[in-house]
Amino acid sequence: MEMVRATGLSKRYKNFKAVQELSFALRQGEVYGLLGPNGAGKTTTLRMLATLLTPSSGTATVAGYDIRKQPLEVRRNLGIVNGGMQVYERLTGREVLEFFAGFYGLEGRLFRERLAWVTELLEMEGVLDKLVREMSSGMRQKVVIARAILHQPPVLLLDEATAGLDVFARRALLEFVKQYRALGKSLIYSTHVMSEAEEVCDRVGFLYEGKLVYEGPAGEAMAHGGGSLERSFIRRLEEVATQRTPEALRR
Numbered sequence: 001m002e003m004v005r006a007t008g009l010s011k012r013y014k015n016f017k018a019v020q021e022l023s024f025a026l027r028q029g030e031v032y033g034l035l036g037p038n039g040a041g042k043t044t045t046l047r048m049l050a051t052l053l054t055p056s057s058g059t060a061t062v063a064g065y066d067i068r069k070q071p072l073e074v075r076r077n078l079g080i081v082n083g084g085m086q087v088y089e090r091l092t093g094r095e096v097l098e099f100f101a102g103f104y105g106l107e108g109r110l111f112r113e114r115l116a117w118v119t120e121l122l123e124m125e126g127v128l129d130k131l132v133r134e135m136s137s138g139m140r141q142k143v144v145i146a147r148a149i150l151h152q153p154p155v156l157l158l159d160e161a162t163a164g165l166d167v168f169a170r171r172a173l174l175e176f177v178k179q180y181r182a183l184g185k186s187l188i189y190s191t192h193v194m195s196e197a198e199e200v201c202d203r204v205g206f207l208y209e210g211k212l213v214y215e216g217p218a219g220e221a222m223a224h225g226g227g228s229l230e231r232s233f234i235r236r237l238e239e240v241a242t243q244r245t246p247e248a249l250r251r
């Protein structure tokens, strides 16, 4: 089953084409790596899927719901972790989660059950009663992820989720990705860190200047780079860049 289906998804900022005619699918129970260098259009793509940005053309479905016509249903079925770890500095982890749970109508016993669920899944016992302003980056990131999955969305979008994390927090994040997938959930994992993609992604798409220039199973992509996803990625992007360069400049 397809949990996300993008069809000709595009975003223009004035005359600049940030995302061009993107078509791809996220299947149930897989981690799809959206891989691209800075500025390739990863964040723009994920924000459109999460109904935080309106596409210029094209559309997508999330869990079968159209992002343009059914944004509320889309939001109910999706969680997104993007753009830093800003959370309310003066609240404790528990208070942050209680606040967000309200948006999903999770109260009383249901909230306590979900809190127990995320606490165990993310190993965040020590974080709940700490003030956000006293938390490390890794602890903050756990709160950010916890708030994105309190409603147990079938689709989770992670945008450069390991940026700024130390080795332990990064490891915890990667293990969480695998565990969330093991629950039958579907994830889009955006990154430019190829070693992370090698570890957690089932399929990958290479995004370059707003276009999908390669898509395939992670193993196949690695094989194109002699066993290295990084080599495969660089090779493909160089190929595309060369094709684009006028003949005269190539000589």
Ligand SMILES: Nc1ncnc2c1ncn2[C@@H]1O[C@H](COP(=O)(O)OP(=O)(O)OP(=O)(O)O)[C@@H](O)[C@H]1O
Binding pocket: 013, 016, 018, 036, 037, 038, 039, 040, 041, 042, 043, 044, 045
């Ligand atoms: N609001 C905006 N107005 C104009 N241009 C924008 C806007 N937001 C993004 N862009 C441009 O669109 C392109 C794609 O940006 P986007 O943030 O989606 O890339 P990204 O792949 O997530 O990169 P990064 O890894 O650096 O976050 C970039 O060239 C960026 O400068």
